[in-house]
Amino acid sequence: MADETSTHRSDSRSERSESGPRGPRTGGPGGGSSGPGGRKFFRRKKVCKFCTEKIDAISYRDVRLLQGFVAERGKIVPRRLTGVCTTHQRRLSLAIKQARNIALLPFAARF
Numbered sequence: 350m351a352d353e354t355s356t357h358r359s360d361s362r363s364e365r366s367e368s369g370p371r372g373p374r375t376g377g378p379g380g381g382s383s384g385p386g387g388r389k390f391f392r393r394k395k396v397c398k399f400c401t402e403k404i405d406a407i408s409y410r411d412v413r414l415l416q417g418f419v420a421e422r423g424k425i426v427p428r429r430l431t432g433v434c435t436t437h438q439r440r441l442s443l444a445i446k447q448a449r450n451i452a453l454l455p456f457a458a459r460f
């Protein structure tokens with residue numbers, strides 16, 4: 350019976366020779382200034398704005414009001430972001446659609 354005991358000695362060096370000097374990190378600028386694609390953050394309001402102000406009927410003529418609930422591209426901001434209650438969101442979307450029809454608000458701004 351051949352008793353082969355292959356002793357494999359591998360002298361593995363834990364020392365790693367650094368190949369290539371580490372250059373200076375070219376990271377981004379520290380100051381986070383306003384970028385081109387700025388996100389529009391709505392403050393989370395748990396309470397519906399119209400409920401608090403007791404606005405029952407949302408007029409489609411109130412463009413400035415409606416624009417607060419329309420994204421830049423003309424989309425209606427979902428109620429999860431605005432915090433508007435279901436009832437008012439529905440009236441709001443109706444008003445926005447009416448305002449669109451008479452060209453007070455854009456349908457979809459393309460750029």
Ligand SMILES: [Zn+2]
Pocket residue numbers: 397398399400401433434435436437438
């Ligand atoms: Zn409401």
